[in-house]
Amino acid sequence: MPASNLPAIRACRPAWNKGRLVGQKRPLLPKHVWAIRVRLELADRARDLALFNLAIDSKLRGCDLVRLRVADVYAAGQVKERTSVLQSKTRQPVRFEITDGTRKSLLAWLDDPDLVGSEFLWPGRFHERLHISTRQYARLVRGWVTSIGLEPSSFGTHSMRRTKVAQIYRKTGNLRAVQLLLGHTKMDSTVRYLGVELEDALAISEAVEI
Template sequence: MPRVQLPAVTPRRKVWNKGRIVGQKRPLRPRQVWAIRTRLELSNCLRDLTLFNVAIDSKLRGCDLVKLKVSDLASTSQIKERASVIQTKTGNPVRFELTENTRQSIMIWLRSPEMLGCGFMFPSRFHDRPHISTRQYGRLVRDWVTAIGLEPSGYGTHSLRRTKAAAIYRKTGNLRAVQLLLGHTKVDSTVRYLGVELEDALTIAEQIDI
């Protein structure tokens, strides 16, 4: 009786994201921003409050946020109203505003004993690291959202990057402005980042003459 050759069967790998919420992280809503900010103020967490406020205003990626230097945000004894940094991902500069509330928290943080002689805005407590890591920043964000009753799997460091950008887009519909603020080189990157419908994005873009 001839032997039948059966096709080889490749064992299935376990799906890495099974049971997890993946995809873009949600931006925070204004009431959620204020809930986190209020908790940090009441607990007198100066570093975390400053980190949170700067993250919302700057709209920076985590890798750029944690590496901010004091000189990026302050000159002598004055906190800058606008700052500029070179993005690690693109190598291009991006500018951002610092609101009065954020500038005040920066000033208080810089005057604290922990910042004596520090060159980085958010120094690490480990001697072998000059500033906090993106992983530590991620853990802080998870703690912040959990503290106000949000599901941490739906939020991350990009939630803070997207928060103000999403609010600006909802209020103005100005996709080009959001593109510049996020430091995106292409407008379609901004479209995907905001989760904007393509037709809506094109309609807005057609109205903006650059």
């Protein structure tokens, strides 16, 4: 048989996700949130505590969270109770609340010398980088979850985005509220994002008697 008719032999490359857990990252549980907060407070890490708290409250994608400006959360000498930002993915505005504990941690961070003169809320370490990158943010999240004994491959930046809405959905079952809070344009996206499956539907149905 001519060599030209032989099937090509290609080197076997390992799958890009070999040894990794893929799929949706899990949201943090309330006990995880409080454990991380305590560790950051004890370590006196003002920036990380403010970033962690605002990530939970805002429910923003990492790319929007790292680009927040001081003016987005601070005006007239105080941290806003609610604010709105334009999402880079959808180009649609999304509003979110800033709870009392988060406002306190933000005030402490705003008084930090490292933030003086910065337009961005999370300034970068180098002059050419105005704010931290999404990769830096991902490393911080990895450090936070690892510090309380969680498996880092199971969690990521989207864990921060999903944490509060997962609790809201669990307590209320209100998908429309979750859709608005996440800034999703389609309900299907919210359903997939929360991982609402048949078991959830059956549980809701079982709770209703006719």
